[in-house]
Amino acid sequence: MTERSRLFEPVKLGDLELPNRVLMAPLTRNRALDDGTPARMAETYYSQRAAAGLIVTEATQISAMGKGYIKTPGIYDGKHVAAWRNITDAVHAAGGRIFVQLWHVGRISHTSLLPEGRNPVSSTDKAADASTYTENGFEPVSKPDALTEEGIRETIADYVTAAKAAKEAGFDGIEVHAANGYLLEQFLMDGVNDRTDAYGGSVENRMRILEEVLDAVSEVWPANRIGVRLSPLGQFNGVSDSDPATNYGYVVERLDKRGLGYLHMVEQAPGAETDATQADIMKRLRAKWSGFYIVNGGYDGDTAAKAVAEGHADAVAFGRPFIANPDLPQRLRSNAPLNEGDGSTYYGGGAEGYIDYPFLESGVPENVA
Numbered sequence: 001m002t003e004r005s006r007l008f009e010p011v012k013l014g015d016l017e018l019p020n021r022v023l024m025a026p027l028t029r030n031r032a033l034d035d036g037t038p039a040r041m042a043e044t045y046y047s048q049r050a051a052a053g054l055i056v057t058e059a060t061q062i063s064a065m066g067k068g069y070i071k072t073p074g075i076y077d078g079k080h081v082a083a084w085r086n087i088t089d090a091v092h093a094a095g096g097r098i099f100v101q102l103w104h105v106g107r108i109s110h111t112s113l114l115p116e117g118r119n120p121v122s123s124t125d126k127a128a129d130a131s132t133y134t135e136n137g138f139e140p141v142s143k144p145d146a147l148t149e150e151g152i153r154e155t156i157a158d159y160v161t162a163a164k165a166a167k168e169a170g171f172d173g174i175e176v177h178a179a180n181g182y183l184l185e186q187f188l189m190d191g192v193n194d195r196t197d198a199y200g201g202s203v204e205n206r207m208r209i210l211e212e213v214l215d216a217v218s219e220v221w222p223a224n225r226i227g228v229r230l231s232p233l234g235q236f237n238g239v240s241d242s243d244p245a246t247n248y249g250y251v252v253e254r255l256d257k258r259g260l261g262y263l264h265m266v267e268q269a270p271g272a273e274t275d276a277t278q279a280d281i282m283k284r285l286r287a288k289w290s291g292f293y294i295v296n297g298g299y300d301g302d303t304a305a306k307a308v309a310e311g312h313a314d315a316v317a318f319g320r321p322f323i324a325n326p327d328l329p330q331r332l333r334s335n336a337p338l339n340e341g342d343g344s345t346y347y348g349g350g351a352e353g354y355i356d357y358p359f360l361e362s363g364v365p366e367n368v369a
């Protein structure tokens, strides 16, 4: 077994000092108000988890058009900012650090979730083979309209609005969600993007919107406070790419030139086994990144420590284990048993399964620096 202590060596992420390499992955929990204001109890939820080296919030829509599920939070108006400010204050008071994940779902939405019943937008006008949660339960997503170039410009402006709101709300940084089948991945992946303009065709063109989003939010945040999340092997939400090694090789090389805070790689979907070919692709992509590298997907304490010890990753983001174990770093450090998560309360509901998972000893989060 690799020494678990490798996970508890402090590390610099840009100018931020992380006390450990056990990070909290973004986790959709569907407990926000209908207008996108995070619930009050999110202050408790996030501050309970402040021992994470870094918290990345649940995916948070940058605009009303960026929403794709019921009860997800937003970060684009004053009400959102005020509620998030209370959350970031609570996390900071508990000794933590927190980035907000900026999200636009693209075509993974439903007309009933969008302003004036509008169609979702995407790189394409073809509907995804996917479903989402609406007021009527789990429903197939609606057919999107392909964004016009003007629509792309408006969307980028929405990212800037959200990036500014994130600053006002007291976040330590932002993560641009370009993974898991949502808008930016709908552009990146050649199995979805069927455009013939400057935003489709070559991988250079397909990543243009991501580059423009990053250029735009870099006017608001220093590059080292901006992370990007990718899922090159992802097939979630109806996406596919014919050659992730080559296409994402290009994407990672280009992103590496920006001096970003980090690259956050979703290496595998929950429950999916990565085969040798896929593991090899992820290794090759990793080798193209010179900055801070976060991995996510199916790690436990031992495999995470090994990834850090071998230099595969600087830090490991844990998702489900952090839902059920607010003191996950302490538990991994002491090899303590983990609480089991209750899948029926992952998405939606109240305090149960959200802020009532027990700590090891006391209810007081303690930093593991």
Ligand code: 8OZ
Pocket (backbone or CB within 6 Å): 028, 059, 069, 179, 180
């Ligand atoms: C689970 C349910 C709904 C959304 C992602 C934002 O996969 C999500 C998500 C996950 O990135």
